[in-house]
Amino acid sequence: MARAATTTDAFNAVAEPRRRQLLDLLAAGERPVNDLVELLGVAQPQVSKHLAVLRQVGLVEVRDAGRQRLYRLNGHPLKEIYDWVQSYARTWQERFELLDAVIAELKEEEDDHDD
Amino acid sequence: MARAATTTDAFNAVAEPRRRQLLDLLAAGERPVNDLVELLGVAQPQVSKHLAVLRQVGLVEVRDAGRQRLYRLNGHPLKEIYDWVQSYARTWQERFELLDAVIAELKEEEDDHDD
DNA sequence: AAATCATATTCCGATACAGGAATACGACAA
DNA sequence: TTGTCGTATTCCTGTATCGGAATATGATTT
Known part of the structure; x- marks a missing residue:
């Protein structure tokens, strides 16, 4: 094929x-x-x-x-593409990356408590 | 090619x-x-x-x-696709279509005045 | 009817894909 | 070190592309 x-x-x-x-x-x-x-x-x-x-x-x-x-x-047939790709937006959008960084930081603090 | x-x-x-x-x-x-x-x-x-x-x-x-x-x-490389397709969103999104309908109606009224 | 304009279709050649099957490779286990 | 597991690569074949060139089609003008 x-x-x-x-x-x-x-x-x-x-x-x-x-x-x-x-x-x-x-x-x-x-x-x-x-x-x-x-x-x-x-x-x-x-x-x-x-x-x-x-x-x-x-x-x-x-x-x-x-x-x-x-x-x-x-443009209607483009909606299929838009819908698919839109769900990945969080991967590259800065504010989400910042949020991820904050979460990671909080998690580290938590891990420190466990020690 | x-x-x-x-x-x-x-x-x-x-x-x-x-x-x-x-x-x-x-x-x-x-x-x-x-x-x-x-x-x-x-x-x-x-x-x-x-x-x-x-x-x-x-x-x-x-x-x-x-x-x-x-x-x-x-997901970063998907941003290229997102950016391109996003600009076509107005084509299919309902609220834009509604807005277009309203504008068309206003325009018709305006044309009526011209007669 | 003949010539012309706007567009579509066909034929060509080179390229490269996607799946299947077989096999190669690298890390780990016995 | 031999075997085995997890993964990558190679070879194969059928198919469909894209651009270029030539040509066909259909509507309009002369």
Whole structure:
């Protein structure tokens, strides 16, 4: 078995930096493909391919407008990632680290009592 | 060029579900490999390989204890993911959606005045 | 109808993954 | 020192990627 498809879920789709950049651009609002091509400085076919992946996991939606296709962000599928990663926040957040330090100190004092 | 290596960053390392499960288990505390093997129900070599990936992106650290190797979580590299995804929270969070609805309503009223 | 613009799809090559099986390694026990 | 336990590494195979280049599709203009 190979690596899971990029279209499997938001985790896999978003592991690619260019796709994150695309979402970042679309966060500012709806845009036609050519705008994204210029802003990213990436060849048009690659942009279309990345957008196709994002569409398959529901991170973007499309709307036809004449000969253009306007893409817009749909952040909902990111909630899965947010929920998972959010539970690890205590690991790196400073105030939690301070709290841990205080607890460790208290524990040491307690151990001293035991001696 | 192929897909970026799983060891490139936390985004890629964590796209694999088993590796997220490993981190979830280690969140409860330090554990030797065999514990993880039993808890996951996955063959030992695969567990060691997943742990190697996590180690390379800094998400776990190891400590030798006799013939065992104790792995522990280090959530810091997840901050990159948290920071990125957190900025999209307004997209799906209900209270923001409610706020957006209110704003849209106000705007409509305003437009009515213009007529 | 022909030309053109905006976008999507296909074909290519190189890369590397994930799981399975087998095996190597290092620490400890007998 | 031989054996055994806990873990890591290697080899294998099928699969899917990403970028580049070329081409196809579909809507619009001339």
